[in-house]
Amino acid sequence: MGLEEARSRLKEARRVAVLTGAGISKPSGIPTFRDAEGLWKEFNPLDYATPEAYARNPERVWEWYAWRIARVREAKPNPAHLALVRLEEEVLGRGAAFLLVTQNVDGLHALAGSRNLVELHGNILRARCEACGHRFLLPDPFTPPPFCPLCGHRARPDVVWFGELLPEGAWEKAEKAFAEADVALVVGTSAEVEPAASLGRIAFTGGAYLIEVNPEPTPLTPLAHLSLRMGAVEGLQALGYGESGALPSASG
Structure with a gap:
């Protein structure tokens, strides 16, 4: 019924x-995040998905996102x-x-x-300039970290991290x-x-x-x-x- x-x-x-x-x-x-095989079982979100983690080690964060982006691009x-x-x-x-x-x-x-x-x-296939805020699609392939096509400044993943609006x-x-x-x-x-x-x-x-x-x-x-x-x-x-x-x- x-x-x-x-x-x-x-x-x-x-x-x-x-x-x-x-x-x-x-x-x-x-992969999901919270189930038995989810990403947060293997990776600590505080190390990869917060503004503080990015400020501490942007190279490490970008390497992790590049790995995820490669998986997303293979998905249908x-x-x-x-x-x-x-x-x-x-x-x-x-x-x-x-x-x-x-x-x-x-x-x-x-x-x-x-x-x-x-x-x-947000969208993992985009980046957002840390300086001017410009959003752009990441090229395929790309070498992390990407840089803004408008102003040349380093860009971050265009996703919402824990603690962000x-x-x-x-x-x-x-x-x-x-x-x-x-x-x-x-x-x-x-x-x-x-x-x-x-x-x-x-x-x-x-x-x-x-x-x-x-x-x-x-x-x-x-x-x-x-x-x-x-x-x-x-x-x-x-x-x-x-x-x-x-x-x-x-x-x-």
Whole structure:
């Protein structure tokens, strides 16, 4: 009953907001951060993902990002990314509103074809000049550290590190979409990293029908009207946006 209602709500909603996390890119070969095989099990985020770490040793940080960038460039959008493109096309096609907010920095949503997209934590394939703030795509290949094509100053990864502010306007756009949503869909995120983790709660408080897709329970699970205990690909298939397959275990 819960799954059928979720499908119906998605088909009829006038405002749909989607949040994705690292779990949606795992089938593309990009590791997550917090699960048993996640990056933070092997690497300390304080050594690679803070302004202080970069100030102490920018060469070390850039070497780590160059390694990650190489993996991202080998990755392709998977069926879950494509499912959200289909969902967006369907929603926009009936004149409704749609916004996809991602915590991921891999650029795979845009590569898949998502249009109404907010990259809340930046994009690992870009750099940002430390002096003039100019953002630019990194060449392929590139030698770290890159330098700004406008002023020649050293550039840093264009991602949001722990302790930094989100890109200007990104949070406001995301918060508004989730506050006004009829249906909110949260896919592949641990719901532990703020402020993104609060978007599901904002939608629930605003009266949205809340759907969660994640293999493990999260802090958002108790609020979800439907919680699908599956990976992103299988969960979105079950919701009707991919090839048919076995239905997941659901709660809610």
